[in-house]
Amino acid sequence: MIKFAGEKPVVFEILLIIASFLLSLIFMLPFQAIIGWPTEPAGAMGRIIAAVILFLVFIRGFELKKQFSGFILMLPALLFALWNVINCFITGGEIAAPDVEVFILGLAPGFFEEVVFRSVFINNMKTKGMKPLTMMLLSGVIFGLMHITNAVAQPLPQVLLQMCYSMVVGITFAAIYIRSGDLVSIIIAHSAIDITNRVFLGSYNTSAFAFLLFGAMLVIEAAYAFYLVTGTKANNN
Numbered sequence: 001m002i003k004f005a006g007e008k009p010v011v012f013e014i015l016l017i018i019a020s021f022l023l024s025l026i027f028m029l030p031f032q033a034i035i036g037w038p039t040e041p042a043g044a045m046g047r048i049i050a051a052v053i054l055f056l057v058f059i060r061g062f063e064l065k066k067q068f069s070g071f072i073l074m075l076p077a078l079l080f081a082l083w084n085v086i087n088c089f090i091t092g093g094e095i096a097a098p099d100v101e102v103f104i105l106g107l108a109p110g111f112f113e114e115v116v117f118r119s120v121f122i123n124n125m126k127t128k129g130m131k132p133l134t135m136m137l138l139s140g141v142i143f144g145l146m147h148i149t150n151a152v153a154q155p156l157p158q159v160l161l162q163m164c165y166s167m168v169v170g171i172t173f174a175a176i177y178i179r180s181g182d183l184v185s186i187i188i189a190h191s192a193i194d195i196t197n198r199v200f201l202g203s204y205n206t207s208a209f210a211f212l213l214f215g216a217m218l219v220i221e222a223a224y225a226f227y228l229v230t231g232t233k234a235n236n237n
Helices: 002-007 009-033 039-057 071-090 100-128 132-152 156-180 183-199 208-229
Strands: none
Touching (some): 002 009, 009 039, 009 100, 009 132, 071 156, 071 183, 100 132, 100 156, 156 183
8 A cells, every 4th residue: 555655646645535534434423423422523533533543554654753843834824824813804704712612623624634635645745756846736736626525515606716725725734844844833734724714703705805815815825835845855754
């Protein structure tokens, strides 16, 4: 499996995404059936457990000594979380009281998605000898395309906007990981985005000013991501 992951990293990543989501569904069942948790927090715990298992399976690819080494590089990515706060106020949204459930729901995608879409995927691409820019773009594009599944319950324009947003988030976190080898810091940033999104409830009915501000943020973050990988070498494990 590890050999195939290095030889066919994109194919393996697609299979891993499917397998990891199925695995998370399996682990959510005890939290529903035994503890009686609602579907959403039970699913979040399922994703956390699945991510831990994937981390242990691919632990040889992680550079444990480099954790937190990219904390400074990660700080500009917190602009995504700050946007949630700003958007809440400029659109007249509401502020929800944070609780344990909000923390679990915010931590789950950060841990699960950074292990699957960034760390494991990028480490496999490094084995293939791909260039940093290619690794960054593949990680971000696949992460963004995954959100097309939201079209089942949401309007297409909103889904397309989410896909663009997710691609920028994906390339930003990929660039930070490629540059530093630091998984923990991007998990922290990703979790901050999801937690603030659940606490600061903005509206999608935004003004032209809000839309332009949102677009400017995406351009800034994308430029930062390209800056990090341009002219740098991947940290080969």
